[in-house]
Amino acid sequence: MIKLIASDMDGTLVSSNHKISEADARAVKKAQEKGIEFIITTGRSYEDAVPQVHQAGIECNYLVMNGSELRNENGKIIQSLYLSEMLVRDIVAELENANLCVELYTTGGTFTPSDAERRKWAVAAKINQFHPKISVEEAYKSAGEHFLYREVTPIASLDEIFENDYFVGKIISFSHDTEKIAALRRTLPAIYPVNVTGSFAINLEITNPLADKGQAIKTYAEKKGIHLKEIMTIGDSYNDLGMLDERFGYTVAMGNAIEEVKEAAKYQTDTNDENGVGKAIERFVQID
Known part of the structure; x- marks a missing residue:
């Protein structure tokens, strides 16, 4: 059973028109309604990430700057890993x-x-x-x-x-x-x-050497009492490779992902222009 979904933004949740599709947003919100937590994992800063997520009507926590900061849905910094x-x-x-x-x-x-x-x-x-x-x-x-x-x-x-x-x-x-x-x-x-x-x-x-998307998700899940097998991760590029650790239960590559990501992931979905995130959620989460 999936308890946590972690999704990248650019090339993943965000389409080439720089928006989060209604279909993807709807799938995310339906998963949340079932008690599944959704978290953004992005290389962007919080200030750069939040406008598109809010525009799509999604409320969630954020792992930004590849895990350098964990922010709650209101933007408060929960934990940080900065460079000296x-x-x-x-x-x-x-x-x-x-x-x-x-x-x-x-x-x-x-x-x-x-x-x-x-x-x-x-x-x-x-x-x-x-x-x-x-x-x-x-x-x-x-x-x-x-x-x-x-x-x-x-x-x-x-x-x-x-x-x-x-x-x-x-x-x-x-x-x-x-x-x-x-x-x-x-x-x-x-x-x-x-x-x-x-x-x-x-x-x-x-x-920071400890600021890696995969490690950030593991730390976050551990504090929440979520087992790695109960986590679904979705990404497309180099900075998403840490999210595709085989210990995670469901690792998904976008259809537009680089080959290294496709090879590392257990599953593949459609592209970011074909509502790939939403389709992956529908595939592995029983939503209406």
Whole structure:
């Protein structure tokens, strides 16, 4: 019997039109009505995750920044795993030396110490990721006007974060140079005590070594008295691999998932544009 459903957002619960479908939301709410807990597990910050979830009418807890924070349905921080100031400074310096744009998810918002040029190329890589028909070069031309560019606060120095007593939950970096990103995923954990993963081939997500989606779910379930066999997890990308531990009872890959996720999961559902989350819930949970 399933007692907990943990779902990723981007590429999973959120469709390519950046919304949670009515069918997926309906299945989630019906499962909740049966007493099954639903929790969001995402690489996003809480502030970035909550609008789409609320718009779909879903009330739930959140494991955000790949498990760096656990928030309740009202946004209160229940537990946290942040990065130390020294580690943040060292890693940001390394990423900037690699000519990458850097963003920091903090308790005070999302900031970037990178210059405008790097930020525009990073936004162009994001646009191309979501809209492959638009080339990176074409996306760059309007990147400075895009909401993805404007929603991150530029800072002159990391001092602006630490002097305000903000804590860093995740360091993220984007580049259309996927080979460079893949290499850093391998090398950074060998140098620093961090967990390094990503939502897409174009990005790095760097967190506390204990901030892993799978481990966060296990810790959460243990405190709730939920056995691992009573947990269903759903994901699509690199940062979801920890959620696909075979000890979980039901691990589900989206139809649009990367091959590594499909190989690791016990089951597969339809894509995020075909209500894959809702169909997985209907398959394994007896809902009307």
